[in-house]
Amino acid sequence: MAKFKIDINANKHFTGELSPVFSVAEARKASQFHKGLQGYEPTPLRDLSSLAEMMGVKGILVKDESYRFGLNAFKMLGGVYAIARLLCEEFGWGIEQFDFDKLKNEVDEKMTFATTTDGNHGRGVAWAAEQLGQNAIVYMPKGAAEQRVKNIRSHGAECIVTDMNYDDTVRMVAEKAQQNDWKIVQDTAWEGYTDIPTWIMQGYSTMAVEAIEQIAEQGLPKPTHVVLQAGVGAMAAGVLGYLAEELGASDLKAIIVEPDQADCIYRSGSSEKGEMINVGGDMATIAVGLACGEPNPLSWDVLRNCSSHFVSVEDKVPALGMRVLGNPLAGDERIVSGESGAIGTGLLAAVHFSDNKAELMQSLNLNEDSVVLLLSTEGETDPVNYRDVVWQGKYSSI
Incomplete structure (x- = not known):
């Protein structure tokens, strides 16, 4: 025993x-x-x-x-659903009528989706942005495994490893997103930020x-x-x-x-x-x-x-x-x-x-x-x- x-x-x-x-x-x-x-x-x-x-x-x-x-993980389920819901609100569509091809063909200006991840969530967001023809930038806390970084970058996303823990990285990305007009796709909520984590x-x-x-x-x-x-x-x-x-x-x-x-x-x-x-x-x-x-x-x-x-x-x-x-x-x-x-x-x-x-x-x-x-x-x-x-x-x- x-x-x-x-x-x-x-x-x-x-x-x-x-x-x-x-x-x-x-x-x-x-x-x-x-x-x-x-x-x-x-x-x-x-x-x-x-x-x-x-x-x-x-x-x-x-x-x-x-x-x-x-x-190799479940996380894309939340990322792609949240991004789709966000885009539906942006362009006045219903989620039941969401169309990937319509989005790629009719939306000229790309959005940038930003997130903090230990690996799986960031890859899910990167994959979703890739499928939808959008941009993604992903930040990871210190100590991130090299393979997880590579997985995220394989979907065309920018991936940056910080020298902070997860929660401090989340706060830093929230500030950067506000400065750069990025859309945050994070599965935690804070005051004024609840819709996207709810969808995730x-x-x-x-x-x-x-x-x-x-x-x-x-x-x-x-x-x-x-x-x-x-x-x-x-x-x-x-x-x-x-x-x-x-x-x-x-x-x-x-x-x-x-x-x-x-x-x-x-x-x-x-x-x-x-x-x-x-x-x-x-x-x-x-x-x-x-x-x-x-x-x-x-x-x-x-x-x-x-x-x-x-x-x-x-x-x-x-x-x-x-x-x-x-x-x-x-x-x-x-x-x-x-x-x-x-x-x-x-x-x-x-x-x-x-x-x-x-x-x-x-x-x-x-x-x-x-x-x-x-x-x-x-x-x-x-x-x-x-x-x-x-x-x-x-x-x-x-």
């Missing part, structure tokens, strides 16, 4: 109140838009029945986002819409639990808003998990009054896509109202998840999952291999009747680190 740092807090602020903005209706609208994109296909939903049996639960279902439009979050919900459709098509049991990883919380809230309404907020156990170096959602959920708590510093976690220290206020309302648990884990946990998914039990399909994508699976595996498994299972309301939905939000977006973890045992749990 192994020892892992796993801090679990049941959400004492839970109300079950649904969001009118992150709803079934809005999620289906975003999903319908994505289905109209050239090359669209739903990403696979993997039924890891052997892993579920080993861990003592009824089912483990994993949405594999490494197949999303050849971009609604775009993320397509993953959940697809998952529920696939569960029905494959005759699988509906999830009793969902584990959602959080940076600023945008993806988690966009997905949870839909699932809470679709499956019932009181029936679904929604577990929000973060790396302990950037656990602003966990700390917010642990606060006495449910207020947002920020985390500063370098936030040097292996899960760079989750290395965000300030909750998105649009996200926090949903997560506070509809999550069942907030969890903070050390970096050995996502590393374990990467190895488990990449080396499956007989009968289960292999999933190549990056550091941020594997943290949910890592949590389940760490619980299973812990010497206090029974106590941890009880804390998360997991038992032999539980069906857990996980989102593997990225593939090996940093191939060098992926091999260091999966091949060479970096961040070993032993």
